[in-house]
Amino acid sequence: MARAATTSDAFNAIAEPQRREILVLLRDGERPVTELARDLGMSQPQASKHLRVLREVGLVQVRGAGKQRLYGLDARGLRPIHEWVGGFERFWNETFDRLDDYVRDLKQARQEEPPDDDDQ
Structure with missing residues (x-):
């Protein structure tokens, strides 16, 4: 409502x-x-x-x-707002953790790729 x-x-x-x-x-x-x-x-x-x-x-x-x-x-009057917003903190932390994992995996995949013929 x-x-x-x-x-x-x-x-x-x-x-x-x-x-x-x-x-x-x-x-x-x-x-x-x-x-x-x-x-x-x-x-x-x-x-x-x-x-x-x-x-x-x-x-x-x-x-x-x-x-x-x-x-x-x-x-003290902001406590209800702080508590409500704080409920989203876990969401954002998890989202950023997933982004960190993705970037780390992407970097690792690039390092493992064989060099292109153009790179030699």
């Missing part, structure tokens, strides 16, 4: 590219909304709207610092 079009979980929240960009910026530490908006080339209300969604799904925390509100990454 398809997911409902909602931002009620981390998967849907990060489906929006600008929200992913916010998370990337917050990897380096806490930032005020004005700084995030400037760096992303959007208005402060737009950035605030994205931050609200990220906060509601547990990907961002906010704390007061004087007159500012600082937003920071809460990576």
Whole structure:
């Protein structure tokens, strides 16, 4: 069954590219909304709207610092995504292992081929 079009979980929240960009910026530490908006080339209300969604799904925390509100990454909220993506890691590892085996077999077959008359 398809997911409902909602931002009620981390998967849907990060489906929006600008929200992913916010998370990337917050990897380096806490930032005020004005700084995030400037760096992303959007208005402060737009950035605030994205931050609200990220906060509601547990990907961002906010704390007061004087007159500012600082937003920071809460990576614990990414755990379901990490676990889901991690399920594909075995697939990719097996795929690359098969590719390595194929390349190794191909090299070995080329080394075992008799030289062409043109090579002599």
